[in-house]
Amino acid sequence: MYCILKRKRFKLQYQGGPALPIRLEINSKRTSHPLKLGLRLVASFIIVLMPEITLLLHNIRSTHNVGAIFRTAEGFGVKKVVMTGYTPYPALPHDTRLPHLAEKIDKQIHKTALGAESSVPFEYHDNLLTWLSANTLPLVALEQSPNSIRISDFQTPDEYVLVLGEEVDGIPADLLERCESVVEIPMKGKKESFNVSVAAGIALYALTI
DSSP states (O other), X not given: OEEEEETTEEEEEOTTSOEEXXXXXXXXXXXXXXXXXXXXXXXXXXXXXXXEEEEEEESOOOHHHHHHHHHHHHHTTOSEEEEETTOXXXXXXXXXXXXXXXXXXHHHHHHHHTTHHHHSOEEEESOHHHHHHXXXXXXXXXOOOTTOEEGGGOOOOSEEEEEEOBTTTBSOHHHHTXXXXXXXXXXXXXXXXXXXXXXXXXXXXXXXX
16 A cells, blocks of 8 residues: 655555545654764654545535535545535536536636536536435535534544535525434634535535544
8 A cells, every 4th residue: 555645635545446535643753863963853653544525515506606615625635526406517528508508607617616626526416316315325414403513523434425505595404304414613703604615615624634
């Protein structure tokens, strides 16, 4: 197996197997070298497997929010972005939308994604239930609800889907009921919530550190 360094993020790959995201926790100390005068830095490494996260964007209206989430997803090594409902999505091969409409939406997403939409795998399903019926991963909602827990207290599974909902109304009740866990970001100010793309960035950081 080997490790690839990229902005302090690593990937662990067994020969013939898939690359797995990991984090290296480094404990450093200075010690005298027996053959040299002076000090040297010795680091011990602890390999921590990172969870594999799929993002589900359901009924998000803004192309700029979608693009910003793509860029954040790329930075945190998200496995895939799934868009459902009326969430705008980048151009697809054999796109069924009118060409000028698909091109317009693709350009708008690119303004904030800055190319991340080309490097993060994604798929689109107009019918959420169709995707849910085929999904086998646990759903984790990012939402405020009576049974939500602080995101810092959440014990992440090895692989799961993080669900993000519409900008104003959030995740609909029928989808929220299908989620195994609900996590929320504590708010300290007068506003009740963050912008969905900002919330996605905070959540991904909290869930991968």
